[in-house]
Amino acid sequence: MSKPVILCVDDEKVVLKSLKTQLKSAFGNTYVYELAENPADALELIDEFNGDDTTIILIVSDWLMPGMKGDEFLIRVHKKFPKIVKVMLTGQADEDAVQRAFNEADLHRCLHKPWSEEELIETIKTALSL
Template sequence: MSKPVILCVDDEKVVLDSLKSQLKQAFGDKYFYEMAEDGADALDAIQELMEDSIPIVMIVSDWLMPGMKGDELLIRIHQQYPNIVKIMLTGQAEPSAIERAKQEANLSFCLHKPWSEEELVTAIQASLAKL
């Protein structure tokens, strides 16, 4: 059986690189770490992973991205895959968008950029402990 996936979504490559590095350091080889640069790429990646029967345990998504904002992406994912844990990162999310994601996507955590590695790891561990 394949290792579960944590999917990170952000339109800034430097943020994705940072997330991947921090996740690998904290969780090692326990998970696969997939990266997507926007909502459409994330939805495509999820579909491919699901078709290959690879479990996705978590989405860590930015809020402000071109095309589709993070709250909309997480709500769409939640409608199809309610068991995937969802964390949103933001530098400037509107409070209403965060609340909407909590209500409609079962958002586990919202972390504000720049986040600390400890804050990220703690949020992920707490979220995964609920599974």
Template sequence: MSKPIILCVDDEPVVLKSLKTQLKSAFGNAYIYELAENPTEALELIDEYNDDEISIILILSDWLMPEMKGDEFLIRVHRKFPKIVKIMLTGQADEKAVKRAFDEANLHRCLQKPWSESELIETIKTALSL
């Protein structure tokens, strides 16, 4: 059986690399860490893994991305896969977008960029223990 997946979505490769490094440091090989540079790529990955019956258990998503905002992306994910835990990272989301993500995507938490590594890891630990 395959390990569960944590999916990180951000249009900045340096952010994705940093997230993967921090997650791997905190959780080791307990999970597979997938990276997507845009929501379309992320949605394709989610569908592919679902087809293969591999669980994506958590998504960390940026809010401000070129083709689709993070709240819209997470709402789309939630409609198809409501059990996936969703966390948004942002330096720029407006309050309405964050509220919408909480209301319509069952957002677990919204963290501000730049995030604190300890806060990120604690948030993920809390989210996955629900």
């Protein structure tokens, strides 16, 4: 059986690289860490993994991205895969969007950029122990 996947979605490569480094430092090889630079690529990855019977257990997504906002992306994911834990990481989400994600995507937590590594890791630990 393959390792569970944590998917990070952000249009800034430097953010994706930081997330992967921090997650790998905290969780080592327990998970596979996948990166997507936009929601369309992320949705494609999710479908591919689902076809391969690989489980995505958690998504960390930005809110302000080209093509689709993070709340809309997480709601779409939630409708198809309600068990995936969802965390939004944003510097600019409006409160309505965050509330919509909590209500319609079962958002676990919203972290604000710049985030602290400690807060990110603690959020993911609590999310995965649900």
